[in-house]
Amino acid sequence: MAGHRARRVVGAAPVVGAVVLSLLLAGCADGGDDRSEEPADAASRAASAASSLASEASDVLASATAEAGRRIEEITEGIDVRDDVRLGTPRTDGDGRVAVEVTARNTTGSAKSFVVQIHFTDPDGNLRDTVVVTVPDVPAGRSGRATARSTYGLSEDVRAKVARAVRY
Structure with a gap:
């Protein structure tokens, strides 16, 4: 048009993708052998990372919504x-x-x-x-x-x- x-x-998806990618890279880049790690520990770390990721995505979307509201409120008349x-x-x-x-x-x-x-x-x-x-x-x-x-x-x-x- x-x-x-x-x-x-900006919405949450680009940030979510970047955080997921960084978590994956961090897990692969330590060079250590995680075979000695208990499955429960790995699951706990994954659950914690997922919870943190969801919280960040929610914060980004809330911030984007607030920014949209501010742009509209700039119109004084x-x-x-x-x-x-x-x-x-x-x-x-x-x-x-x-x-x-x-x-x-x-x-x-x-x-x-x-x-x-x-x-x-x-x-x-x-x-x-x-x-x-x-x-x-x-x-x-x-x-x-x-x-x-x-x-x-x-x-x-x-x-x-x-x-x-x-x-x-």
Whole structure:
């Protein structure tokens, strides 16, 4: 879509992948022979690492959500217009990322722009990613479109919902 600017907020998956990779490399790089280690000890270490990894992923997603909120709050003269924004059906693109069309309806008498925060959730409603997209310069009484795209690959069974929308 020509003319739109997307502000992306980093999701948790890239960090999770990096942490998993570093844990695997650390386990392989010590050069020691772990055959003497008890299976219970190895399982305990793996469980501890998995718990730490899940905590880090949760922290990264919370940070990304907070950053998206801060970007929207920077608009000082904006009006909440969540009811004027509609989303298409989420679809997975060739990169495995989820994209959804955002349509913002301008009900005012002059051109306005919109900033929309989209939450991508799993079927249980758990937040998987969040992005912010701008729909600029929508003429009075018309609708403008943009595409919100997840920051990383998500499963195909993802829902999209408007978390916040501001017209300015």
